[in-house]
Amino acid sequence: MKILFLGYKQNSILDFLQNSDHNITVTDARLSVEEVSTLDPDLIISYGYRHIIKKTVIEQYPNRIINLHISLLPWNRGVSPNLWSFATDTPKGVTIHLLDEGIDTGEILYQEETTFQTEVTLSESYAILRETIEKLFIKKWPKIEHNNYIPIKQDLSTGSYHTLRESERLIRRLGESGWNTKAKDVAKMVEKTDQQIIDEIQSIRQANNTHWMDVVRLAFRLAPEEARQIFKSIKQCDKDINVLLDELAENDLVK
Numbered sequence: 001m002k003i004l005f006l007g008y009k010q011n012s013i014l015d016f017l018q019n020s021d022h023n024i025t026v027t028d029a030r031l032s033v034e035e036v037s038t039l040d041p042d043l044i045i046s047y048g049y050r051h052i053i054k055k056t057v058i059e060q061y062p063n064r065i066i067n068l069h070i071s072l073l074p075w076n077r078g079v080s081p082n083l084w085s086f087a088t089d090t091p092k093g094v095t096i097h098l099l100d101e102g103i104d105t106g107e108i109l110y111q112e113e114t115t116f117q118t119e120v121t122l123s124e125s126y127a128i129l130r131e132t133i134e135k136l137f138i139k140k141w142p143k144i145e146h147n148n149y150i151p152i153k154q155d156l157s158t159g160s161y162h163t164l165r166e167s168e169r170l171i172r173r174l175g176e177s178g179w180n181t182k183a184k185d186v187a188k189m190v191e192k193t194d195q196q197i198i199d200e201i202q203s204i205r206q207a208n209n210t211h212w213m214d215v216v217r218l219a220f221r222l223a224p225e226e227a228r229q230i231f232k233s234i235k236q237c238d239k240d241i242n243v244l245l246d247e248l249a250e251n252d253l254v255k
Contacts, residue, residue, distance in 0.1 A: 001022045001023070001042045001043060001145070002022070002023045002025075002039070002040065002041045002042045002043075003017060003022050003023065003024050003025070003041055003042065003043050003044075003045060004025050004027075004036065004039055004041035004043070004044045004045070005017070005024055005025065005026045005027075005045050005047070006027060006028065006031075006044065006045065006046045006047070006049040006051075006053075007028055007045075007046055007047040007048035007049035007050075008028070008047055008048040009026055009028060011047065011130070011134055012131075012134045012135075012138065013045075013047065013068075013134050013137050013138060014026065016138050016141070025039055025041070028048075028049065028050065029051075030051040031051075033054055033056045033057055033060075036057050036060075036061075037060070041061075041064075042064065043064055043065075043066070044057075044061060044064060044065040044066070044099075045065075045066050045068070046065065046066065046067040046068065046099060047067075047068040047133075048068075049067075053065065053099060055101055058099060058100065058101060063098055063147070063151075065098065065099035066096060066097070066098060066099065066109070066144065067096075067097055067098075067099045067104070067106065068094070068095075068096055068133050068137060069081060069094070069095045069096075069097065069104050069133075070082055070094050070126070070129040070130065070132075070133055071084075071085060071092070071093065071094070071095060071104075072085075072090075072091040072092060072093030072094070072095060072111060072113055072114075073095040073097060073104060073108060073111070073154055073159065074104075074105075074154045074155060074156055074158060074159025074160075075090045075091050075159045075160055076088075076090060076159075076160055076161075076162065077103055077104035077105065077159065077160065077161040077162075078103050078104060078161045078162045078163060078164075078167075079162055079163060079164045079167040080162065080167040080170075080171070081162075082122065082125055082126050082129055083122060083167065083170065083171070083186065084160070084162045084167070084170075086122070086125070086183040086184070086186040086187065087170060087186045087187055087189070087190045088160065088187070088190070089187060090160060091113065092113065092114050092115070092116065092125075092129075093111060093112055093113040093114045093129075093132075094111065094112050094114065094129055094132050094133035094136060095108055095110070095111045095133075096108075096109045096110045096111070096133070096136065096137060096140065096144075097109055097151075097154075098151055103161065104161075105154055105156060106154070107151030107152060107153050107154065108151065108152045108153075108154060109140070109144070109149050109151060109152075110136055110140050110149075112132055112133075112136050114128065114129060114132055116128070116183060118184055119182060119184070120182070120183050121179065121180050121181060121182055121183060122174075122179045122180070122181050122182075122183055122186065123179040123180055125183050126179070170186075170189060170190060173189040173190075174186075174189065216231075
């Protein structure tokens with residue numbers, strides 16, 4: 001079998017395939033349609049490939065281009081999937097899928113979900129995901145080699161997608177720690193929309209209301225008479241504030 005391997009030049013998958021009888025061509029360079037046609041591979045494997053494979057190539061090799069993506073698709077399609085899985089607290093894992101014209105939207109062949117320890121760094125989790133997907137590919141190779149699999153269409157009504165630009169913004173926010181940042185800290189660095197911030201405030205206020213009522217219960221249980229006097233003062237202050245709010249709402253004086 002002639003295999004065109006696009007992407008990482010050093011990995012256990014290549015070591016495995018190169019010890020077989022297959023004819024392997026490896027490159028991380030951008031290839032033209034003509035160059036691919038000249039190689040005329042039986043199978044194309046994309047793993048960490050930084051270039052878009054042209055539509056013409058995809059049409060020329062239907063169901064013969066496989067992509068290895070270190071996320072649990074359809075979550076975190078696109079750039080920096082490991083980073084975004086922690087930034088957005090979404091499912092983590094790896095996926096082997098057929099390539100189509102979309103970005104990581106092709107039919108799924110195999111997946112494996114992954115969990116991480118609390119203190120893992122982005123660099124460590126990336127290494128774990130790479131090891132996981134390489135082991136999964138080697139394990140499933142006999143089926144992949146003979147097209148002995150049943151592809152599963154992705155449910156794109158769920159999941160997520162991230163661009164290079166937004167990934168670069170988030171990476172800059174990692175600061176000097178960079179990829180050694182603890183994965184659990186990444187979510188704190190994500191830029192939020194106004195609505196997301198408002199929703200978080202509402203959530204915190206709801207929790208704080210519970211805390212407030214707990215304090216009320218405690219006060220009336222331990223010192224009911226003193227608590228009653230304090231709450232009379234609070235009630236009067238609330239009345240004074242309401243008067244001022246009415247005055248503010250009706251105030252026509254413009255300073």
